[in-house]
Amino acid sequence: MMKRIVRISAAVVLVVAAVLLGGSFYLLSYALRPDAVMAEKESSSYKYMCEEYPFLEGWIDSLRRTGALRDTVIAGTEGERLHAIYAAAPQPTDRTAVIVHGYTDNAVRMLMIGYLYNHDLGFNILLPDLHYHGESEGRAIRMGWRDRLDVLKWMEVANAIFGGNTRMVVHGISMGAATTMMVSGEAQQPYVKCFVEDCGYTSVWDQFSKELREQFSLPAFPLLHVASWLCDLRYGWNFREASALGQVAHCDRPMLFIHGDADDFVPTRMVYPLYEAKPGEKELWVVPGAAHAMSYRDNREEYTRRVGAFVGKYIPDDRQ
Incomplete structure (x- = not known):
């Protein structure tokens, strides 16, 4: 029973992490590469x-x-x-x-x-x-x-x-x-x-927080934190700085x-x-x-x- 709970918990964590990471990549692309x-x-x-x-x-x-x-x-x-x-x-x-x-x-x-x-x-x-x-x-x-x-x-x-x-x-x-x-x-x-x-x-943090709230009805945490971290990894700067x-x-x-x-x-x-x-x-x-x-x-x-x-x-x- 305990092993099953652990497996389910791990699966939930992985799904949440995948959704969060995918959402953060989408946010980064949406905000910083609006090519069309x-x-x-x-x-x-x-x-x-x-x-x-x-x-x-x-x-x-x-x-x-x-x-x-x-x-x-x-x-x-x-x-x-x-x-x-x-x-x-x-x-x-x-x-x-x-x-x-x-x-x-x-x-x-x-x-x-x-x-x-x-x-x-x-x-x-x-x-x-x-x-x-x-x-x-x-x-x-x-x-x-x-x-x-x-x-x-x-x-x-x-x-x-x-x-x-x-x-x-x-x-x-x-x-x-x-x-x-x-x-x-x-x-x-x-x-x-x-x-x-x-x-x-x-x-940038303040502006993106405002847009995230108004356009997507989402709070800054945790999506903006992860997107800022990804921006630092990919482009060398983050939203807070x-x-x-x-x-x-x-x-x-x-x-x-x-x-x-x-x-x-x-x-x-x-x-x-x-x-x-x-x-x-x-x-x-x-x-x-x-x-x-x-x-x-x-x-x-x-x-x-x-x-x-x-x-x-x-x-x-x-x-x-």
């Missing part, structure tokens, strides 16, 4: 941007016609080929913006912020495709954590392309905002003057925090601990009525004014 979504976005990026932001079409056509919109590549931290697009300012300047896209997006889908800096504010711009996104190679999405090391490389590239003595802002939206905050906690070069983050999450909150606490440059008060994807509540954790100079704009990553689209003039005013304090306009 990314392929669809990549194929329609320019069309989508010109439909969503009609004013971009003439600007993009002008950049292409004059050869001003260019491509460049570097080797990433894993030796993979990483791609970016860049354009010089309409008038020569050392003012430079590195602009970081969100989850499953790509450089092209951040061209509205490129327009803000290049067309409206007169900046040089560089927009990278993060690891596994756009025209960059890679094994899986890294949620900004290891991407921060690649963005630091892109910042060096942008500085070199635009004269070697730039004054630089880094601006990201959504996962790109989390990446920007993760970058901000690293040692910075003197040319880096400020950061702008728009609707970034506190940490990937913390914008931890990194922004070490940021020694000014930062503008932007978040829509109707954001239910990266909840608005996340911006407050991020803002509080950031030492030194900072500003917060909670945008009335704005859903996730829609603060610029829905408030273009005010967004441009606020970003221009904030960045202008640390990178004055040399055209004036």
Whole structure:
């Protein structure tokens, strides 16, 4: 009788372990390798941007016609080929913006912020495709954590392309905002003057916990713990260490925090601990009525004014 109970118990444990492991592998693939979504976005990026932001079409056509919109590549931290697009300012300047896209997006889908800096504010711009996104190679999405090391490389590239003595802002939206905050906690070069983050999450753990609860009605334990462990084994990072909150606490440059008060994807509540954790100079704009990553689209003039005013304090306009 006892042997039978032991066998049944062992079988139950094995089944539970198999289900847990299978669920964790599924979660990892679902979150970090959504290939169909990314392929669809990549194929329609320019069309989508010109439909969503009609004013971009003439600007993009002008950049292409004059050869001003260019491509460049570097080797990433894993030796993979990483791609970016860049354009010089309409008038020569050392003012430079590195602009970081969100989850499953790509450089092209951040061209509205490129327009803000290049067309409206007169900046040089560089927009990278993060690891596994756009025209960059890679094994899986890294949620900004290891991407921060690649963005630091892109910042060096942008500085070199635009004269070697730039004054630089880094601006990201959504996962790109989390990446920007993760970058901000690293040692910075003197040319880096400020950061702008728009609707970034506190940490990958917090964001995935929220998605697991809302999409699958599941608690974080134990699935997220196992998935994080598998991510560390397979990709070399885990969900807990990937913390914008931890990194922004070490940021020694000014930062503008932007978040829509109707954001239910990266909840608005996340911006407050991020803002509080950031030492030194900072500003917060909670945008009335704005859903996730829609603060610029829905408030273009005010967004441009606020970003221009904030960045202008640390990178004055040399055209004036």
